[in-house]
Every structure is written in C-alpha cells, then in structure tokens.
Amino acid sequence: TPPERIRNFCIIAHIDHGKSTLADRMLQITGVVEERAMRAQYLDRMDIERERGITIKAQNVRLPWKVGDEEYVLHLIDTPGHVDFTYEVSRALEACEGAILLVDAAQGIEAQTLANLYLALEKDLTIIPVLNKIDLPAADPDRYAAEIAHIVGCEPEDVLRVSAKTGMGVEALLDEAVKQIPAPQGDADAPARAMIFDSVYDTYRGVVTYIRVVDGRIVPRERIKMMSTGATHELLEVGIVSPEPKPTEGLGVGEVGYLITGVKDVRQSKVGDTVTSQRRGATEPLTGYREPRPMVYSGLYPVDGSQYPDLREALDKLQLNDAALTYEPETSAALGFGFRCGFLGLLHLEITRERLEREFDLDLISTAPNVVYQVTTDDGTEITVTNPSDWPEGKVSEIREPIVKVTILAPSEFVGTIMELCQARRGQLGGMDYLSESRVELRYTMPLAEIIFDFFDALKSRTRGYASLDYEEAGEQVSDLVKVDILLQGEPVDAFSAIVHKDSAYGYGTSMASKLRELIPRQQFEVPIQAAVGSRIIARETIRAIRKDVLAKCYGGDISRKRKLLEKQKEGKKRMKTIGRVDVPQEAFVAALSTE
Numbered sequence: 001t002p003p004e005r006i007r008n009f010c011i012i013a014h015i016d017h018g019k020s021t022l023a024d025r026m027l028q029i030t031g032v033v034e035e036r037a038m039r040a041q042y043l044d045r046m047d048i049e050r051e052r053g054i055t056i057k058a059q060n061v062r063l064p065w066k067v068g069d070e071e072y073v074l075h076l077i078d079t080p081g082h083v084d085f086t087y088e089v090s091r092a093l094e095a096c097e098g099a100i101l102l103v104d105a106a107q108g109i110e111a112q113t114l115a116n117l118y119l120a121l122e123k124d125l126t127i128i129p130v131l132n133k134i135d136l137p138a139a140d141p142d143r144y145a146a147e148i149a150h151i152v153g154c155e156p157e158d159v160l161r162v163s164a165k166t167g168m169g170v171e172a173l174l175d176e177a178v179k180q181i182p183a184p185q186g187d188a189d190a191p192a193r194a195m196i197f198d199s200v201y202d203t204y205r206g207v208v209t210y211i212r213v214v215d216g217r218i219v220p221r222e223r224i225k226m227m228s229t230g231a232t233h234e235l236l237e238v239g240i241v242s243p244e245p246k247p248t249e250g251l252g253v254g255e256v257g258y259l260i261t262g263v264k265d266v267r268q269s270k271v272g273d274t275v276t277s278q279r280r281g282a283t284e285p286l287t288g289y290r291e292p293r294p295m296v297y298s299g300l301y302p303v304d305g306s307q308y309p310d311l312r313e314a315l316d317k318l319q320l321n322d323a324a325l326t327y328e329p330e331t332s333a334a335l336g337f338g339f340r341c342g343f344l345g346l347l348h349l350e351i352t353r354e355r356l357e358r359e360f361d362l363d364l365i366s367t368a369p370n371v372v373y374q375v376t377t378d379d380g381t382e383i384t385v386t387n388p389s390d391w392p393e394g395k396v397s398e399i400r401e402p403i404v405k406v407t408i409l410a411p412s413e414f415v416g417t418i419m420e421l422c423q424a425r426r427g428q429l430g431g432m433d434y435l436s437e438s439r440v441e442l443r444y445t446m447p448l449a450e451i452i453f454d455f456f457d458a459l460k461s462r463t464r465g466y467a468s469l470d471y472e473e474a475g476e477q478v479s480d481l482v483k484v485d486i487l488l489q490g491e492p493v494d495a496f497s498a499i500v501h502k503d504s505a506y507g508y509g510t511s512m513a514s515k516l517r518e519l520i521p522r523q524q525f526e527v528p529i530q531a532a533v534g535s536r537i538i539a540r541e542t543i544r545a546i547r548k549d550v551l552a553k554c555y556g557g558d559i560s561r562k563r564k565l566l567e568k569q570k571e572g573k574k575r576m577k578t579i580g581r582v583d584v585p586q587e588a589f590v591a592a593l594s595t596e
C-alpha cells in the first residue's frame with residue numbers, strides 16, 4: 001500500500017470508557033470480522049485483562065476503509081492503558097500519526113487519559129476528540145464537549161459523538177480519521193528501519209514482534225538486525241493482522257504488521273528497538289529506545305517452601321513474555337527461600353503475582369514493595385539499593401530516591417483533602433487548573449516510594465472514588481531517609497526492614513511493633529519486639545511469657561494420647577519460622593505484611 005493511502009492511529013481512553021467496544025465496532029463496520037464471529041472485545045485476549053477490565057498488552061489490527069471511491073488502509077494500534085506501562089504507551093504513540101481521544105460522555109476525562117493525551121501532543125499527533133456512550137441516558141455530551149474542547153484547544157462542535165455500543169457515529173469517525181490524520185512519511189529507498197512497539201510470546205510460534213516500518217521495506221527471507229544489540233535473526237515470517245495474522249510479501253513505508261524469527265524470549269526483541277536488514281543495514285537507529293527498567297522491587301516467597309522450584313520455573317516462563325520483569329534468588333530468615341523481583345510499578349507487581357498464583361497454582365507472600373535508592377557512603381562508594389537488606393551500615397553522605405510527577409483529577413470539592421494527603425506524603429504542589437467549574441487538575445511532585453504503598457487507596461477513599469491518578473518518572477531527589485529494623489528478641493526480622501523518611505520512622509516502627517505483638521503467639525519466655533534505626537531503639541512492645549505445657553494435662557497415664565499430642569506439636573512447628581529463639585507462625589508474617 002502506498003503511504004498516502006495509509007492512516008495509523010490509536011485510541012486514548014480511560015478504562016471502561018469503551019476503547020475495546022469501539023475497536024470491536026470498527027472491526028465489524030470495516031468488515032474485518034463477520035457479525036456472527038464477533039465476540040465481545042475481540043482485541044483483548046488475555047484472561048486477566050478481561051476480568052480486571054484493563055488492557056495490558058497492545059494488539060493492533062489493519063482495517064480497510066473506503067472514502068468515496070478511494071480505498072484506504074487504517075492501522076489501529078492498541079495502547080496499554082496503565083501508568084506502569086507509560087514507556088510502552090509512548091512507543092505505541094510513536095507508531096501513529098493520529099490519536100482518537102475517547103471520553104465517556106457520562107464521566108468526562110480522567111487523569112490517565114489526560115496524561116496519555118499530553119504524551120500524544122508532545123509527539124505532535126493529530127488528536128480527534130470523541131465522546132462515547134451518547135446512547136446512555138446519563139450522558140451529558142454538551143458539558144463534556146466543552147471540557148474537552150478547552151483541554152484540546154478546539155471548538156466544542158468539533159468533538160465527535162458516538163456510541164460504540166450501537167455503532168452510531170462510528171462510520172463518520174472513520175471518515176474523519178482518513179480526512180484529518182496525516183499519511184505516514186518515510187524514505188522508501190533508504191535502508192529498512194522499523195520500530196518495535198510490541199512484542200509478545202506465543203507458545204506455538206515463539207516471539208511475535210509488532211513493528212511499524214519507517215523507511216525502506218522489511219521482506220521475509222532476509223536476515224534482520226536488532227540495532228540495540230546488533231543481534232541478527234532469520235526472518236521466518238512477515239505479516240499483517242486483520243484480525244488474524246496473515247503472512248505477506250513484505251511491509252513498506254508506514255505499514256504496520258508483525259514479524260516472526262526463531263526467537264523464544266521477548267528480551268531479544270524489545271519494545272522501542274529498531275529493526276533493520278542485515279545485508280543493507282541502516283546506520284542510525286530510530287530515536288527513543290530505552291531498556292526496560294524496574295522501578296519497584298518486592299520479595300516473592302512461596303507460602304509452602306516446597307513450591308520454591310515451581311516458583312522459579314513459573315518466573316522463567318513469565319519472563320519469556322515480559323521483558324521488564326527481573327528476579328534473583330534471595331533468602332529471608334522469616335520467609336525462607338524466594339526471589340527479589342523488579343517491576344515497572346505496583347500494577348505490574350500485582351498482575352505478575354496474580355498470574356503466578358492463578359496460572360501456575362502457587363500460593364505466594366510478597367514483602368512490602370520498595371523503590372530503588374542511590375546511596376553514597378561516607379567513603380564515597382556509590383551503592384544501588386533495591387532491597388532494604390543492602391542498606392549500608394554506618395554513615396552515609398547522600399541518599400537519592402526516585403520522584404514522580406503526579407496528576408490528579410477530581411471534583412473540586414475534594415481539593416482540600418487531596419492537598420492534605422499529598423502533603424503528608426511529601427508532595428510538592430506544582431500547579432492546579434480548573435478544567436471546568438466542578439473539576440480540578442492537581443499536579444504534584446512526589447517521591448515514588450510514597451505512591452507505591454497505598455496512596456491510590458487513600459486517595460480513592462478520601463474522594464469517595466471520584467479522583468483519578470496518573471504519574472510519570474521525574475528523576476530523583478536527595479532525601480533524608482533511614483532504614484528501620486524490626487527486632488524480635490534482639491534479632492532483626494529481615495522481611496520487615498523498611499526504608500522510610502526520617503519523619504516517618506517512628507510511625508512505621510510503632511505500628512509494626514504493635515501489629516506483631518498481636519500476631520505472634522506468646523512463648524514460654526518474654527519476647528521483646530523493638531524497632532530500631534541503626535543501634536537506636538525507637539519503639540518497643542513486649543509479648544508476655546506463658547507456660548504452655550500441654551503434656552501436663554495427660555497425668556502421665558495414656559501414652560498414645562501423649563504421642564498424638566507430640567506429633568501435633570511437631571506438625572505445628574513445621575510452619576513455624578524460628579527467629580533467634582522465637583517460634584513465629586508463618587501466618588503472622590503474612591498478616592503483618594499485608595496492607596489491609
């Protein structure tokens with residue numbers, strides 16, 4: 001297809017505003033999927049995605065569309081919809097010239113959508129604003145058209161109105177896409193350059209890599225080269241998706257499709273990388289490539305220690321499909337053998353954990369998540385800390401922690417309570433805008449560590465669910481942080497060590513100590529629980545002693561009963577972890593680590 005007949009676009013929308021439904025309707029209206037083969041949400045393939053109603057992995061599809069007598073090819077590129085995947089979103093946007101900004105006509109725009117809209121504007125994409133769900137009685141299109149026009153800088157009349165559910169307005173939307181979105185530009189005679197915007201592992205075919213060709217042509221039976229590593233691969237297949245994969249004779253300037261090499265691991269075919277041909281390779285890669293970098297770390301442990309090998313195997317398998325997931329073995333006195341895992345963010349952690357439990361039938365405990373700290377010790381050594389246990393002993397001269405730019409959208413009545421919350425989390429107000437009389441956008445700079453804990457829940461409960469949140473990386477800052485250890489009988493319990501701001505150390509210490517006092521059963525001796533910063537004790541609780549002499553009940557007589565009791569005690573012991581001399585049931589650790 002000649003580039004002037006191609007239009008590449010994506011849909012930017014908040015969860016539940018109807019992106020999948022609109023994509024489904026487009027598949028149907030363009031005749032790509034027959035009506036009876038149409039199942040809801042054709043493009044969302046992963047079970048968890050469907051259940052949780054979020055899009056994790058991008059899918060894209062080629063749609064034929066006629067305007068008058070002219071035939072066009074539209075490529076719809078699906079973007080992942082969550083903060084943790086901002087980089088993937090930015091690559092998907094890079095593959096497009098236009099974006100449909102889809103907003104629920106009964107809800108208005110949300111923080112997530114706004115953040116992605118800003119990304120799209122930065123990349124100079126043509127934005128087509130669209131209100132969806134106008135069939136709903138609760139829809140208030142006039143009000144939200146004004147709001148969107150204000151944000152995008154267009155006239156309220158320019159905001160299209162559709163119902164993805166009934167199909168109303170969708171044909172007009174496709175016509176507008178052809179009319180407004182510029183055709184792709186590139187040099188057809190230059191050496192091939194294509195950008196990878198997604199890469200997924202398929203059990204049968206190995207890694208399937210989705211690309212957008214910028215220059216030249218990608219043809220099958222030619223070796224390709226990944227420009228970030230120089231690795232070359234034989235091309236087994238090149239094709240388009242419409243809606244099932246179909247091999248083609250090649251992809252030219254502006255075209256979107258997939259390629260398959262023999263590669264079995266998505267880390268060899270990374271999002272953002274440039275593909276060229278080995279024989280006549282390009283010298284300059286496309287801009288914007290970045291290695292996936294974990295932002296949040298947590299320890300994952302099997303509840304049942306014998307599942308450790310299964311956990312390793314499961315992680316190996318998941319990593320084939322997830323270039324951002326990292327892990328290495330670690331041991332904890334409290335939790336036994338497990339892995340320290342790196343994630344893009346909290347949702348990434350949650351999804352991974354859920355997949356491990358669900359798809360691999362594992363029962364897991366995860367330790368409190370932490371961010372990555374850069375610590376300079378007094379003798380000038382630089383240490384990267386991804387685990388509280390790596391925190392250097394002794395004096396440090398500087399500690400840097402990652403910060404993020406946070407965007408919060410909420411009804412204006414909640415401004416006060418949101419500001420309070422953000423200040424308590426060390427937030428710096430960057431700005432505030434009224435999108436309309438009743439809705440406000442707040443911008444903060446905040447330490448990432450303050451967000452990954454339970455910020456989202458706190459925000460939701462303070463705003464009765466009305467606030468929406470987004471954040472993006474914004475570098476790092478020097479902070480006054482300390483490591484708080486929790487000691488049982490003078491022995492530190494590794495799983496509970498945390499790095500917190502100096503001012504929060506006392507709060508963390510007292511709450512952990514009192515939680516543990518409730519959870520740990522009494523022993524035959526007194527057990528002190530302490531919270532300490534270095535050698536300084538900042539909080540203390542005591543578990544009083546009891547004499548738990550079960551055998552005393554047996555009057556020396558019935559020997560079989562005695563044996564049974566001893567057996568039972570042994571059973572119980574198995575699930576105990578011994579810290580110093582103290583037996584602690586594993587459940588106590590699990591309960592203390594859960595954030596309610």
Ligand code: GTP
Binds near residue numbers: 014020022
């Ligand atoms: P993710 O894929 O999870 O990001 O969500 P989404 O934005 O794709 O939302 P989805 O298409 O799953 O739609 C969310 C809900 O809104 C579903 O229950 C749809 O049936 C419903 N919905 C979507 N479009 C319309 C519409 O035009 N009218 C009405 N009444 N409901 C709609």
